Amino acid sequence: MFNPFNEKPIPLDDTIMDWKTIYPKTYSKDQVDPYTKTRIILMNGIEVEATMFSHQFHRNCTNNDLRRELAKSRRTEQLQQKRVNWLKPINETPLETTIGYEHVAVDLTAWLAQNEPDPYVKDTLDFALLEDFDHLYRYANLLNIDQNIPAHNLVQKYVEITPGRPTIAEHRHPVDTVRDFIDFSTADIRTRLNILTITAGEQQTMNFYNNIGNTYYNDLGRHLYQEIAMVEEEHVSQYGSLLDPNCTWLENLLLHEYNECYLYYSFYQDEVDPHIKSIWEMHLEQEIAHLHQAARLLAEYEQKQWDQVIPEGTFPKPLDFQDTREYVRKILNDQIELTADRETLKNVKDLPNGHSFLQYQDKVNHDVKSVSSHTVIDHHQQMKGEDYRYEDKEHPVKALQDRTKDNVSIARTNKKEPARV
Numbered sequence: 001m002f003n004p005f006n007e008k009p010i011p012l013d014d015t016i017m018d019w020k021t022i023y024p025k026t027y028s029k030d031q032v033d034p035y036t037k038t039r040i041i042l043m044n045g046i047e048v049e050a051t052m053f054s055h056q057f058h059r060n061c062t063n064n065d066l067r068r069e070l071a072k073s074r075r076t077e078q079l080q081q082k083r084v085n086w087l088k089p090i091n092e093t094p095l096e097t098t099i100g101y102e103h104v105a106v107d108l109t110a111w112l113a114q115n116e117p118d119p120y121v122k123d124t125l126d127f128a129l130l131e132d133f134d135h136l137y138r139y140a141n142l143l144n145i146d147q148n149i150p151a152h153n154l155v156q157k158y159v160e161i162t163p164g165r166p167t168i169a170e171h172r173h174p175v176d177t178v179r180d181f182i183d184f185s186t187a188d189i190r191t192r193l194n195i196l197t198i199t200a201g202e203q204q205t206m207n208f209y210n211n212i213g214n215t216y217y218n219d220l221g222r223h224l225y226q227e228i229a230m231v232e233e234e235h236v237s238q239y240g241s242l243l244d245p246n247c248t249w250l251e252n253l254l255l256h257e258y259n260e261c262y263l264y265y266s267f268y269q270d271e272v273d274p275h276i277k278s279i280w281e282m283h284l285e286q287e288i289a290h291l292h293q294a295a296r297l298l299a300e301y302e303q304k305q306w307d308q309v310i311p312e313g314t315f316p317k318p319l320d321f322q323d324t325r326e327y328v329r330k331i332l333n334d335q336i337e338l339t340a341d342r343e344t345l346k347n348v349k350d351l352p353n354g355h356s357f358l359q360y361q362d363k364v365n366h367d368v369k370s371v372s373s374h375t376v377i378d379h380h381q382q383m384k385g386e387d388y389r390y391e392d393k394e395h396p397v398k399a400l401q402d403r404t405k406d407n408v409s410i411a412r413t414n415k416k417e418p419a420r421v
């Protein structure tokens with residue numbers, strides 16, 4: 001397996017790209033493989049995190065020699081982010097891009113959960129998986145109402161579009177979003193990479209909705225982006241809390257660069273579009289230069305060798321987007337009613353009256369008719385007699401099978417009786 005520490009790095013100055021290079025030929029919206037899109041969306045989020053992490057480091061560092069080193073690699077991260085994000089074509093609408101974001105969230109989270117050795121981290125991934133899966137369904141209904149486009153055309157056969165844990169049930173009290181952190185000095189490298197990757201992905205999704213949500217051209221859509229952006233923030237808190245706060249800034253930098261190398265390497269293996277494959281290859285080369293720089297800085301400023309932080313050196317199994325439909329069905333069946341209780345997950349039915357989750361629900365969702373993730377489905381049902389779905393077979397959760405009525409009580413109340421709308 002590939003070990004980026006054994007590669008000869010190119011000089012950092014050679015990682016600077018000109019305007020022509022960072023304005024790539026875009027993919028064709030009608031011909032692109034959905035997984036090419038998910039790779040692009042994820043790598044954009046990874047590059048945004050690389051840039052913002054470097055900014056935070058720089059703002060917390062007193063040594064200008066070190067800050068100049070960070071400025072050099074950060075410039076390349078910026079260029080890479082532009083190049084990757086500008087692969088999106090002009091004619092792809094923000095809502096179509098949004099469907100891609102939730103497709104990433106589903107298939108990435110499911111892949112990571114299936115390849116996660118730490119059970120606590122796996123549970124955390126499975127938990128949020130069902131929520132992003134539901135976002136895909138809500139946005140797909142908006143897309144069908146407003147543009148008459150079945151979202152299935154965009155994601156193709158790779159993912160089902162049907163309710164997950166309903167978005168209305170995802171609004172939790174902030175105190176229930178903090179998980180325990182993982183000790184990175186003993187954690188498997190896969191765990192560390194998985195947490196870094198999913199945190200960056202969810203953070204990008206949150207920022208994307210925060211920024212474009214108010215540009216949607218009607219109130220229903222503007223409401224829906226606002227509501228789902230709030231859930232993405234819960235996810236960012238939840239995943240961010242798993243990161244080890246005891247890592248030093250330079251250890252963290254080394255891990256960030258190693259993760260970028262790993263992801264570009266993984267996606268270079270799988271990419272079906274030759275033009276985009278050559279981008280992944282070039283960025284991998286640039287990241288290897290960053291990684292070696294980070295290792296040099298760690299030795300110089302902290303007297304630590306890279307293999308004290310990443311003893312493995314060689315990459316774990318490459319991350320590859322793949323069909324996770326059966327896995328998602330299994331998690332739907334087993335975990336639909338889970339919610340968070342401080343650092344642990346519980347069935348909502350087991351919460352005592354007055355629990356922070358129930359209090360928060362009462363505060364924000366007391367008027368169910370004002371909750372857009374519900375009204376968007378209601379609206380579709382009124383227009384077309386049923387919701388928009390794309391299912392291989394019937395929904396694994398019986399309570400979510402009715403296509404004419406949106407279920408707003410499941411996973412949301414500790415009472416046996418369903419809530420009235």
Ligand SMILES: [Fe+2]
Nearest residue numbers: 050077080260
């Ligand atoms: Fe990068």
Ligand SMILES: [Fe+2]
Nearest residue numbers: 102105132135
């Ligand atoms: Fe989401």
Ligand SMILES: [Fe+2]
Nearest residue numbers: 257260287290
């Ligand atoms: Fe980098």
